[in-house]
Amino acid sequence: MSQNPTSQTLIMKLQLQGNDKAWERFSREYRPYIYTILKKYEISHEDREDILQEIQVRIWRALPNFIYKSERCRFRTWLSRVCRNTSLNFLDSKNQRNKKLHVEVEDFDRAETPETDLLEEEEWQYFIAKKAWENIQNLFSEKQGEVYLKVSQGKHQKEVAEEMGMEMNTAYVYAKKVKDIYIREIRRLNAELDG
CATH class of the missing domain: 1.10.10 (Arc Repressor Mutant, subunit A)
Known part of the structure; x- marks a missing residue:
């Protein structure tokens, strides 16, 4: 599978971490997709912006060591996993806080299921x-x-x-x-x- 120069170029620019224009482009291009994934995890509107920022920080921190291998996985697969893990960590943390406060919480399954992969694929196609x-x-x-x-x-x-x-x-x-x-x-x- 051939790698797309535009995606590779954007990833390389992001890895430099000082390229504000690359981050603006990344945010402009991928923010709607990330936001939709957060909605699908039923994260409240108030929390979505904070989590979206956390996801971008995680991506920013991970990119210097990120080696893009398109034959291994797509960039969006990696991005989806960052979104999923950050969302699930947030939900875990929120559930733990609520349990300590004796607030009834709905348990959720952290296991990766084909349904979450399908959800992310459908959201990508819609995006x-x-x-x-x-x-x-x-x-x-x-x-x-x-x-x-x-x-x-x-x-x-x-x-x-x-x-x-x-x-x-x-x-x-x-x-x-x-x-x-x-x-x-x-x-x-x-x-x-x-x-």
Whole structure:
């Protein structure tokens, strides 16, 4: 598997620890994904910002010794593990404090399960799809985007064409054009952000 130069370059810049622009880019690119993972662990909104900062500090501390081997695991796999471990440590600590205060707590299983891996994969795909759509939506007309969205929600091109007062071939071409651009952007983002 070939390594993506952009991801490697960003990781190398982050490892220098003095590159503020690299940290800004890292935060801009990965913060929404990290935040979503924290939500999935049902961490309160008030605690999410603190934990997000803790995750970034852990990443910052670990990166000087981090050796990226794409054949071993993806960058997002490592990032997900940092998020998971930090979240679970927080929940452990919170449960321990609550038990000491005699507050009823719900126990949770720290064991890594396929469900948590699936959750992280689903969140990654959602994160990439959303980011890709944000990146490309201004590349085509509002009408082209509307046709694509209706078709992607399961409507047939013929139905969409009638609904929007256009030829079926036009609806087909619009939907295909947007879909092709969208898929390319999803692939690009996966290669760039996932290494």
